[in-house]
Amino acid sequence: MAYDKFVTLTSRAVPLPVENVDTDQIIPARFLKAVERKGFGDNLFRDWRYDKANQPIADFPLNDSKYSGKILVGGKNFGSGSSREHAAWAIYDYGFRVVVSSFFADIFKGNSLNNGLLPVIVSPAFLEKIFAAIEADPTTELEVDLENQKITLLTTGESEEFEINAYKKHCLQNGLDDIDYLVNMKEEIEAFER
Amino acid sequence: MEAKTLFDKIWDAHVVKKVEAGPSVLYIDRHFIHEVTSPVAFLGLKNRGLKVFRPDQTTATPDHNVPTIDQELSIKDELSRHQVEMLKKNCDEHGITYHGLGSEGHGVVHIIGPEMGLTQPGMTIVCGDSHTSTHGAFGAIAFGIGTSEVEMVLASQCIMQPKPKKMRITVDGELGKGVTSKDIALYIISKISTSGGTGHFIEYAGSAITSLSMEARMTLCNLSIESGARGGMIAPDDTTINYIKGRQFAPKGADWDKAVEYWKSLKSDEGAQFDTEYHFDAADIEPMITYGTNPGMGIGVTATIPLGEELQGTDRTTFLKSLKYMDYNPGEPMKGKKVDYVFLGSCTNGRIEDFRAFAQFVKGKKKADDIHVWLVPGSKAVEKQIIAEGLDQIFEEAGMALRQPGCSACLAMNDDKIPEGKYAVSTSNRNFEGRQGPGARTLLASPLTAAAVAVTGVITDPRELM
Ligand code: SF4
Numbered sequence: 001m002a003y004d005k006f007v008t009l010t011s012r013a014v015p016l017p018v019e020n021v022d023t024d025q026i027i028p029a030r031f032l033k034a035v036e037r038k039g040f041g042d043n044l045f046r047d048w049r050y051d052k053a054n055q056p057i058a059d060f061p062l063n064d065s066k067y068s069g070k071i072l073v074g075g076k077n078f079g080s081g082s083s084r085e086h087a088a089w090a091i092y093d094y095g096f097r098v099v100v101s102s103f104f105a106d107i108f109k110g111n112s113l114n115n116g117l118l119p120v121i122v123s124p125a126f127l128e129k130i131f132a133a134i135e136a137d138p139t140t141e142l143e144v145d146l147e148n149q150k151i152t153l154l155t156t157g158e159s160e161e162f163e164i165n166a167y168k169k170h171c172l173q174n175g176l177d178d179i180d181y182l183v184n185m186k187e188e189i190e191a192f193e194r
Numbered sequence: 195m196e197a198k199t200l201f202d203k204i205w206d207a208h209v210v211k212k213v214e215a216g217p218s219v220l221y222i223d224r225h226f227i228h229e230v231t232s233p234v235a236f237l238g239l240k241n242r243g244l245k246v247f248r249p250d251q252t253t254a255t256p257d258h259n260v261p262t263i264d265q266e267l268s269i270k271d272e273l274s275r276h277q278v279e280m281l282k283k284n285c286d287e288h289g290i291t292y293h294g295l296g297s298e299g300h301g302v303v304h305i306i307g308p309e310m311g312l313t314q315p316g317m318t319i320v321c322g323d324s325h326t327s328t329h330g331a332f333g334a335i336a337f338g339i340g341t342s343e344v345e346m347v348l349a350s351q352c353i354m355q356p357k358p359k360k361m362r363i364t365v366d367g368e369l370g371k372g373v374t375s376k377d378i379a380l381y382i383i384s385k386i387s388t389s390g391g392t393g394h395f396i397e398y399a400g401s402a403i404t405s406l407s408m409e410a411r412m413t414l415c416n417l418s419i420e421s422g423a424r425g426g427m428i429a430p431d432d433t434t435i436n437y438i439k440g441r442q443f444a445p446k447g448a449d450w451d452k453a454v455e456y457w458k459s460l461k462s463d464e465g466a467q468f469d470t471e472y473h474f475d476a477a478d479i480e481p482m483i484t485y486g487t488n489p490g491m492g493i494g495v496t497a498t499i500p501l502g503e504e505l506q507g508t509d510r511t512t513f514l515k516s517l518k519y520m521d522y523n524p525g526e527p528m529k530g531k532k533v534d535y536v537f538l539g540s541c542t543n544g545r546i547e548d549f550r551a552f553a554q555f556v557k558g559k560k561k562a563d564d565i566h567v568w569l570v571p572g573s574k575a576v577e578k579q580i581i582a583e584g585l586d587q588i589f590e591e592a593g594m595a596l597r598q599p600g601c602s603a604c605l606a607m608n609d610d611k612i613p614e615g616k617y618a619v620s621t622s623n624r625n626f627e628g629r630q631g632p633g634a635r636t637l638l639a640s641p642l643t644a645a646a647v648a649v650t651g652v653i654t655d656p657r658e659l660m
Contacts, residue, residue: 019512020388020488024626029605033259033273035233035280047628052614075508077389080422080488081626082605083324084231085340106358106392106424107324111340128507165356167216177342182350183244185211185219189352192210192221 003116005175009097009144010154012069014061015134021074022081023108027090029082040086041093062094066138073100073130078119079108088112098144100151102127113168114177120144120151126160129153146173197463199360200429201395204335204460208318210352217354222251223317224329225347226303227290229256229281230607231322235345236284246288248351253312254285255293257302259607262570262597265295274608288348301573301599304328304541308412309575311441315430315457320347325541325623327418330427331411332434333460335395337425358424359393359469362462364400367476372657374551375410376543376621376640378402379417380482380492386472388490391423394470397462398428402476408437409547416542417623420489429461481656483528484625484638486516491625495643495655498527519627520635521615528653535618536567536648537630538641539597540604543621544572546579548641553585555645555656561593562651568610569594570602594648606631619647 031043049060056063072091078101079087088111091099097117102124104112112119122130133140133153141154146169152159164172171177182189198206210219227235232254239246246252259274269275278295285292293299299306304325307313313329319336320326322344329336343353365378383390396418398411406414411428418426428434435454438444445453480494493499501524502513517524522531538544538552549571561567569589571577577599580586586596603610604622606629612618614633621644625636637653646656 017508017511018515019508022488022624022626024605024624024629028628028632029258029607032230032607033271033277035277036237037234047632052632075512077392077422080388081324081624083322083338083340085234085322085342088340103389103392105389105422107338107340111342114340114342165216167213167354178354179238179242179342179346179349182219182346182352182354183242185350185352186247189210189219189221189247189350 003092003175006097006116006118006146006172008146009070010141011071012067012139013071013073013100013130013134013142014067014069015131016061016072016074017131019075020077020080023079023084023087024081026079026087027084032084032086037089039093040090041095044090044094070096071098071100071142071144072096073127073134076101076103076124078104080105083107085111085115088115088117092117100127100130113172116172116175118144118146118172120162122151122160122162129158197465197467199462199466199468200333200397200427200460201335201360202466204316204318205357213354217356219352220318220355221352222320222347224307224312224319225252226307226319226321226326227252227254227281227344228258228303228323229277230258231341232284232344233277233280234341235348238345239348244349246290246348249289251351252290252348253293253307254281254290255300255303255306256281256295258601258605260295260600261608262600262602262610265598271608296574298574301575302541302544302601304416305544305572305576308332309441309573311438311444314438314453315434315460320353324419325416327425328412328416328541330415330418330425331408333427333430333457335425335427338419358395361391361394361396361423361470361472362468363396363398363472363474365398365402365474365476366400367402369402369476369479372481372642372660373479374640374642375406375414377479377482379414380484380489380638381479382474383417383421383490384482384492385474386421388420388488389422391418391421394423396423396426398426403428404431407547408433409545412545413542417489420623430457481640481643483643483653485520485522485528487519487625487627488516489623489625489638491516492638493528495528495653499524501525529655531653532617533565533619533637533647533652534616535612536565536644537570537603537618537620537622538644539568539570539572539602540622541572542623543641544570544576546576548621549576549580549585550583552641552645553588555642555659556592556594556649557588559592559649561648565648565651567594567648568597568603570597571599573599592649603630605629606634612636619644619653
């Protein structure tokens with residue numbers, strides 16, 4: 001799927017200091033009936049974001065006007081559970097380009113990378129610092145520098161390096177996806193089959 | 195020669211190419227698709243002007259959002275119907291075998307694969323569903339993938355994967371009365387947590403594992419993903435081979451002998467290295483039940499909810515948030531708590547042995563008055579077998595009715611939703627907030643524990659009634 005090339009991103013961040021945010025919370029199953037990849041952002045965190053009467057729950061961070069930005073910061077083990085790629089689509093469609101956590105579930109991490117959404121893994125200590133900084137001042141900005149694999153808290157200048165596999169980094173920076181790569185390998189795959 | 199693990203042997207045999215400083219291009223033998231995670235992949239193919247590369251290696255069935263009553267009528271929910279019709283249309287267009295609603299081969303995707311003999315040792319198997327790990331019970335590398343990867347497999351029969359780390363979990367000893375493979379799984383996850391397996395592929399070993407039936411092994415491997423692992427596997431043995439023999443897609447004649455010889459070579463070599471190892475004693479495992487909102491929050495059915503006093507920071511907030519959702523308090527016993535619904539089914543516990551165990555337990559007993567019991571076979575074949583063995587009669591006498599196959603209340607995409615605030619003892623795999631319907635409260639347990647609850651209406655230790 002085509003997505004925007006990822007260059008350095010400087011943005012405010014929305015905090016979600018909850019652990020084990022599973023993909024059933026990110027996008028509940030009843031919203032998976034679409035046959036196209038459209039509009040999932042509207043139902044991102046649906047049951048945490050809206051009450052039974054479909055009214056926004058005021059203290060949920062996405063509804064709290066003091067928070068904004070293209071970076072979502074979540075507690076550890078983010079994206080556990082179902083393999084639904086709709087979770088990554090919903091986060092991207094809502095407008096996020098980066099998710100920061102100290103730990104991601106494997107499938108979610110892979111799905112994000114396949115959709116131009118960058119999962120940034122930081123140390124538990126740095127994650128706490130980010131949460132604390134945003135709580136102290138919601139206008140706090142973070143800089144995510146993919147080329148140098150570095151995330152910086154701009155208020156204090158503190159930064160940390162993050163890991164990403166070189167191939168995936170190349171894909172993100174160039175807006176490429178694996179399917180192009182595989183389709184071009186057809187002859188090798190046919191040879192392997194024999 | 196270097197000692198290899200079972201996982202290494204199968205993985206290495208499927209690497210088409212290793213990308214420099216990147217993932218491997220992994221060849222996929224068997225691909226299963228269903229209505230929810232495939233339509234966008236087919237759309238992607240269409241946009242790129244591509245055809246399905248190897249249609250005979252993909253098998254399709256609609257399971258996630260189909261109704262479990264009146265399947266012979268057209269699906270009422272318009273969006274669900276459209277998704278199911280779309281799957282059929284895509285399959286017809288690309289020459290993929292499709293097992294439609296009501297047909298002999300219909301069922302939950304992870305149940306029909308093994309039933310038909312499509313799942314075999316030594317294979318690489320993927321599906322756009324995390325519980326693809328089920329198929330690992332046969333000594334296959336099987337794992338769930340996202341929709342982009344579904345598109346990759348359709349387009350090239352390959353996906354790009356970094357090689358995971360290897361974990362071995364050994365469970366030795368004999369299981370106690372009333373303890374099933376579901377309890378082993380919930381016990382392991384309660385010990386290593388829902389992220390303990392992340393980045394790993396698990397191999398299960400030990401005498402408590404090898405003595406399990408094929409179906410019980412599937413239940414265990416099914417739940418591997420709930421520990422965060424990509425999958426779990428068990429080396430094939432006579433139990434595996436006897437299960438596959440004679441099934442529709444099992445190798446025949448000379449091919450069978452050749453296959454069996456190869457399958458027997460599929461085990462971890464003496465001295466093979468694992469990145470992480472755990473050992474558990476089967477005698478320590480009780481019938482398990484979960485009390486919170488992730489599968490790692492499980493305890494023995496006779497235990498009390500942990501106090502969580504050692505937890506700090508977001509760990510503590512998350513724990514309390516979870517109990518608040520369940521409306522439980524730290525330190526309370528689970529036994530005796532009121533339950534409103536029982537769900538027997540799903541790719542975790544929707545096979546014939548699960549229904550036999552449940553039926554044997556409720557035989558001659560009556561359903562508790564104010565409890566709803568949903569019995570949903572995992573496939574058409576399971577449904578037919580239930581009827582052939584007269585288990586449906588036992589259910590009827592106990593005041594419970596059998597439904598038709600599908601995922602049903604496992605993820606509540608169809609009408610089988612547990613109402614808000616109600617408690618459901620469920621044989622499925624996830625107790626996340628709202629998993630079984632908005633506001634629903636899920637307690638994961640084995641079919642035996644579910645049966646005990648169905649007749650008492652409260653959380654019950656099945657051993658007391660056996
Ligand atoms: S039964 Fe549940 S876990 Fe299994 S495939 Fe269906 S929805 Fe997924």
